[in-house]
Amino acid sequence: MRVRIDYGLCNSCGLCYEVCPESAITQKYLEPRHLYEVRTARCTGCGECMDYCPAPGALVQFES
Ligand code: SF4
């Protein structure tokens, strides 16, 4: 299991970036709702980021 960000729901607060134990989330600075990206190859699917994300549905789990 990995996670990805739904940019329609993400508010770019950066909490996922702060808490990810694998440093799998990177800063991108592309546009207001697309400031962070999940590096899928580093994501273990631990779910830590989902526990902190304040925007319901912004972090989406998917099978990889
Ligand atoms: S599921 Fe875990 S490893 Fe993957 S981005 Fe979230 S905190 Fe990082």
Ligand code: SF4
């Ligand atoms: S914690 Fe949630 S709302 Fe905040 S940047 Fe990450 S995905 Fe977006």
